[in-house]
Amino acid sequence: NNFLEKKDPEISSIIFQERNRQEYSIELIASENVASAAVMEAAGSILTNKYAEGYSGKRYYGGCEFIDKIEDLAIERVKKLFGAKYANVQPHSGSQANQTVFMATLQPGDKILSMSLNCGGHLTHGHIANQSGKWFKVKHYGVDDNGLINFDEVQKLALEFKPKMIIAGASAYSRKIDFVHFREIANSVNAYLLADIAHYAGLIVTENYPNPMPHAHFVTSTTHKTLRGPRGGIILTNDQDLAKKIDTALFPGIQGGPLMHIIAAKAVAFYEAMQPNFKKYIDNVVQAAKKMSEIIQKRGYKIVSHGTDSHLMIVNLQNTEITGLLAEKVLDIFGITCNKNSVPHDRAGPTITSGLRIGSPTMISRKFDLQSIEIVSHMICDVLDLCQNIIKVVISKSNNIFSSSERLTKSEIEIQLEI
Ligand code: PLP
Numbered sequence: 001n002n003f004l005e006k007k008d009p010e011i012s013s014i015i016f017q018e019r020n021r022q023e024y025s026i027e028l029i030a031s032e033n034v035a036s037a038a039v040m041e042a043a044g045s046i047l048t049n050k051y052a053e054g055y056s057g058k059r060y061y062g063g064c065e066f067i068d069k070i071e072d073l074a075i076e077r078v079k080k081l082f083g084a085k086y087a088n089v090q091p092h093s094g095s096q097a098n099q100t101v102f103m104a105t106l107q108p109g110d111k112i113l114s115m116s117l118n119c120g121g122h123l124t125h126g127h128i129a130n131q132s133g134k135w136f137k138v139k140h141y142g143v144d145d146n147g148l149i150n151f152d153e154v155q156k157l158a159l160e161f162k163p164k165m166i167i168a169g170a171s172a173y174s175r176k177i178d179f180v181h182f183r184e185i186a187n188s189v190n191a192y193l194l195a196d197i198a199h200y201a202g203l204i205v206t207e208n209y210p211n212p213m214p215h216a217h218f219v220t221s222t223t224h225k226t227l228r229g230p231r232g233g234i235i236l237t238n239d240q241d242l243a244k245k246i247d248t249a250l251f252p253g254i255q256g257g258p259l260m261h262i263i264a265a266k267a268v269a270f271y272e273a274m275q276p277n278f279k280k281y282i283d284n285v286v287q288a289a290k291k292m293s294e295i296i297q298k299r300g301y302k303i304v305s306h307g308t309d310s311h312l313m314i315v316n317l318q319n320t321e322i323t324g325l326l327a328e329k330v331l332d333i334f335g336i337t338c339n340k341n342s343v344p345h346d347r348a349g350p351t352i353t354s355g356l357r358i359g360s361p362t363m364i365s366r367k368f369d370l371q372s373i374e375i376v377s378h379m380i381c382d383v384l385d386l387c388q389n390i391i392k393v394v395i396s397k398s399n400n401i402f403s404s405s406e407r408l409t410k411s412e413i414e415i416q417l418e419i
Pocket of ligand 1: 031093169199
């Protein structure tokens, strides 16, 4: 219809450029996906005009009869999808879903035990830069030398620290999480178990990944990653009292009016995830990630935990000449988009890092076949090889010119090269 182009050509042209970027680059960011046209139509619908504070049947605004039907449908569908008794589909994001669970159960100063950021955890799981890390006392568990969650460590920390909440879930952990074991540990110290499945939600729906629903007190998720919906969050529980606490913690505790256009789009995504072709989609996502991790390892690069059970993997660049920052920047020049990522026990800071996170969901949504996946994997390694060779040459030249105390570190060289 060109409404936007006529009214605001500036924004319209930037959206056009971003559309081209998405179409012509190879997207490997593990947390991104391509929502269907139906999901985007709902997200861009007239529902954005409606205020609907409150919940179905108990709104603070009139004219909510159709809004109620949409929210009811979204709730019914997501409950069915994950086997949950109660659902709240109003969180504007995954972060707000987590914040809501904290608001419902914790007081400032209470204790949380969660995975550390550099082992794969998320900022909202108690990182010091996040509200969760400022308001709560936090201890982190990590992974062992094989890159796997160390349950002995989790149990030991739980007994020593006595947290009120344990969080299982991650943004950069490629293996299956044993939610049963986490619940046993939570029970042993009388803690709540929160499973944050933001990354794995799509894989859980299709039974390619363990479902925490029977084990966790709360399950939170985003809807825009492997679930392929609009940007947003959800909270699930099987406990009626906890469900009530969640509802009041979210509204009026944290949010105001729900984004009804997004809730409609979530409902569409839930419907799509119930269809048989979604299972095929996720099977391909998992198969592609496995293939990529095999090729990358064969080409001499390390993968944290030596592989993947999911849609993502972390390339460990610690023993190479390059940092995550350099790899991300140079891959971008070659039209491959992914993100630098810390690796377990990373000595480089979070703005540099020693790793790369790679995910397959967007490629499969864009119908890349296995042969294309193989080609992309080799392209990545070719670019990494190229980076290493350039850095090696610069290092050897600088070694000839500078005395050892003046020599540049790898990341200083990268900065000097203005990459
Ligand atoms: N939890 C996990 C495990 C995540 O990976 C993310 C996002 O990357 C979030 C929560 C936060 O989601 P959002 O970006 O929607 O706030």
